[in-house]
Amino acid sequence: MSKKANKTPEQQQYEQLEQKHELKRPVMKNCIRAFWVGGLICVVGQAITYFYIYRFDFTEQTAGNPTVATMIFLSMLLTGFGVYDRLGQFAGAGSAVPVTGFGNAVISAAIEHRTEGFVLGVGGNMFKLAGAVILFGVFSAFVVALIKTLLIMWGVI
């Protein structure tokens, strides 16, 4: 009510015009694409986990670390070859939410700022996008671990 009341007649007219020409976002299609591509990335990750369990002395519990490292490495390579960008255009969040999206964020920022030199360009901007992931990831992990430690100390779990 208040939003509409504050607008002048010209603004309202423009809004109607805009709505007539605006393309409808294919939300359903995007979701399905993200679901499939994200799922496929996870299948690859699962295959790598099993590879580590079979070929090396990793258990289900410990195989996660090398798997994450491998997935990030692969997505970094794919970003460098320009494949991951296309995947990102096609799948959106499906390729950005898994850990591979982190590798993509690091390398794409590094490539973008390559022309500004290695120290101030690549070094200074590499974690421009991924820095937020690291900061809030580490912080939320800290908070969760703190809660768990306290709960164990109090004997709740």
Next chain:
Amino acid sequence: MKKKLLSLIVFSLIILSGCNGDGKVTDSDLALLKTTHPPAVLIDKNTKENLDLVQNIERDVEEMKELYDVAVVKSNGDTLVAYKVKHLQRFHMKKIEKKMTEMLEEKYPDENFVVSSDYKIFIEAVELQEKMKDPDFTDKKAKEKLDKIIELKNEMT
């Protein structure tokens, strides 16, 4: 672009299929994919009493309806029980482990149990059972292998 992508796929396939062993497929190679039902293994004095004990343990564990595959290895020190949990029951993994430990300790108070639902531990237990068929594989070597499995089980990171 197409050529680049193709060569990348071929390259990664070659890398991933590099170490394929001697081509002989054993049960331990397929332990993740199918139900193996390995017979119980005894690394101890081969008395009837011991054999009965280890078979009774395996039967008791197999009776739990949440599980579908059990491997038992008994030495003069520890007794390893590795099992696979039905997929939808994997939400209750902790509860199942607790229930099983309580049941085993109540029924066999003299045994020292090591219980694990980890696939890696299961694979290694099946591998040990396969190796025991070889007459050159001494009890000492078997005990060493069992100790290695238990060490692996206790690894956290």
